[in-house]
Amino acid sequence: MAGLIWIHEEALRPSHPVFSSAPDFQAVFCWDADYMRRADIGQKRQLFIYECLLELDVEIYQGLASEVLPAWADQRAITEIIVPDTPSPILLAEFAAVQSALPSITLRRVADHPFVTPTADPDLGRFFRYWNKVRKPAMRHGGV
Amino acid sequence: MEKNLSPEPKRLPHEFASRDALIDFIAQLDKAPDDMAAGSHPPDRRASPIIGGRQAALAALAKIDPVAYASSRNHLNGAVTGLSAYIRHGVLSLGEVRDHALSTVGTAKQAEKFIQELAWRDYWQRLYASAPDSIWTDVEAYKTGFSADDYENELPEDIAAGKTGVACIDGFIGMLLDTGYLHNHARLYVAAYVVHWRRIKWQAGARWFLQQLIDADPASNNLSWQWVASTFSNKPYFFNLDNVARYVGPDIDITPAANAPLAHSYERLEALLFPNRAADGER
Numbered sequence: 001m002a003g004l005i006w007i008h009e010e011a012l013r014p015s016h017p018v019f020s021s022a023p024d025f026q027a028v029f030c031w032d033a034d035y036m037r038r039a040d041i042g043q044k045r046q047l048f049i050y051e052c053l054l055e056l057d058v059e060i061y062q063g064l065a066s067e068v069l070p071a072w073a074d075q076r077a078i079t080e081i082i083v084p085d086t087p088s089p090i091l092l093a094e095f096a097a098v099q100s101a102l103p104s105i106t107l108r109r110v111a112d113h114p115f116v117t118p119t120a121d122p123d124l125g126r127f128f129r130y131w132n133k134v135r136k137p138a139m140r141h142g143g144v
Numbered sequence: 145m146e147k148n149l150s151p152e153p154k155r156l157p158h159e160f161a162s163r164d165a166l167i168d169f170i171a172q173l174d175k176a177p178d179d180m181a182a183g184s185h186p187p188d189r190r191a192s193p194i195i196g197g198r199q200a201a202l203a204a205l206a207k208i209d210p211v212a213y214a215s216s217r218n219h220l221n222g223a224v225t226g227l228s229a230y231i232r233h234g235v236l237s238l239g240e241v242r243d244h245a246l247s248t249v250g251t252a253k254q255a256e257k258f259i260q261e262l263a264w265r266d267y268w269q270r271l272y273a274s275a276p277d278s279i280w281t282d283v284e285a286y287k288t289g290f291s292a293d294d295y296e297n298e299l300p301e302d303i304a305a306g307k308t309g310v311a312c313i314d315g316f317i318g319m320l321l322d323t324g325y326l327h328n329h330a331r332l333y334v335a336a337y338v339v340h341w342r343r344i345k346w347q348a349g350a351r352w353f354l355q356q357l358i359d360a361d362p363a364s365n366n367l368s369w370q371w372v373a374s375t376f377s378n379k380p381y382f383f384n385l386d387n388v389a390r391y392v393g394p395d396i397d398i399t400p401a402a403n404a405p406l407a408h409s410y411e412r413l414e415a416l417l418f419p420n421r422a423a424d425g426e427r
Contacts, residue, residue: 011234012196012234013236015237041354041355042355047192050170051166051196054160055197056198059155061156062153072152087269088362089277124271135263138266139246139255
């Protein structure tokens with residue numbers, strides 16, 4: 001099965017689980033000035049992101065993901081796109097746009113390693129309610 | 145019939161002669177079509193001293209001192225780690241930073257304050273995932289004696305340019321504009337000045353920070369602005385010049401004459417900033 005790893009600005013390290021989930025897939029980053037403006041990513045942060053990309057085995061293409069990835073997929077007959085998961089509504093909208101442009105391709109979201117895995121959903125009303133629930137696993141108490 | 149393939153998208157380079165060449169390249173990519181035609185805005189060539197990439201991230205990680213961090217992190221020249229941009233962009237995972245911190249201390253307790261700060265990031269991300277659209281709306285009402293309608297929508301030019309006339313605030317904004325980074329305590333000072341002294345909606349300041357900071361995360365950034373504004377806390381955060389003087393270094397002008405709006409007692413500032421708020425003995 002052929003596919004690609006779609007990297008975005010929230011997962012810029014080679015040890016992110018998205019890379020190990022499909023080590024044979026080429027990784028691609030889509031660089032779009034309009035997206036950068038919508039995501040409030042200024043030029044200093046763009047420089048930082050580009051510097052991170054220079055150290056990764058990733059091809060950088062100019063344009064929106066919903067335009068670049070279908071063209072890339074067209075050339076290579078892929079069946080799957082794997083992407084780092086995110087809570088960002090702007091990125092999630094890009095995911096939806098790519099899926100809409102490539103309806104026959106599976107878009108699979110891969111979560112990063114969790115910082116803590118609480119036994120129950122913590123109360124997020126205030127930080128210290130959350131901290132009191134996750135402190136032990138966060139501190140690696142119990143040899144987790 | 146043969147299928148028409150889409151044209152191959154334009155591939156961007158991996159090789160640059162220097163960081164300056166990369167800065168110029170990004171400025172070109174970032175130009176809006178209108179800018180291209182008019183040649184209006186000169187590119188902003190100010191770059192952060194924080195270098196992107198895993199190698200730089202690991203070098204910064206190797207230098208952290210969780211014990212010194214715990215005792216000095218609130219000071220602008222304290223032992224802060226500079227890891228925030230790497231964590232924000234997934235160059236380092238929270239777990240690997242935590243595990244490294246624990247490996248540097250004799251007892252886990254010595255790293256607890258540092259790990260608690262990592263947990264703040266995890267907390268903000270969980271909140272973001274649970275209600276992604278809430279980060280641009282007031283979580284709760286302002287507790288300042290004013291309603292949201294009493295706050296201006298737009299960030300004034302003098303704030304965006306760091307020319308407010310309040311010396312320490314202008315010093316902090318200058319750091320932000322020059323480096324894309326600002327110590328967390330200075331972020332709180334600037335945010336409180338924008339929201340409470342100038343009565344600007346926190347959203348305007350939050351968007352400006354997102355655009356300027358290289359480590360800004362919409363959840364951490366916006367919910368911290370809401371914490372300052374009191375729309376995600378029980379009271380507004382504000383400060384006075386005495387407080388600034390305790391935490392900044394010699395490169396920030398803290399003379400009362402150059403910082404007149406801040407040079408008051410907390411009681412006086414409470415009355416000046418929140419005249420409608422019933423005196424409740426806080427602070």
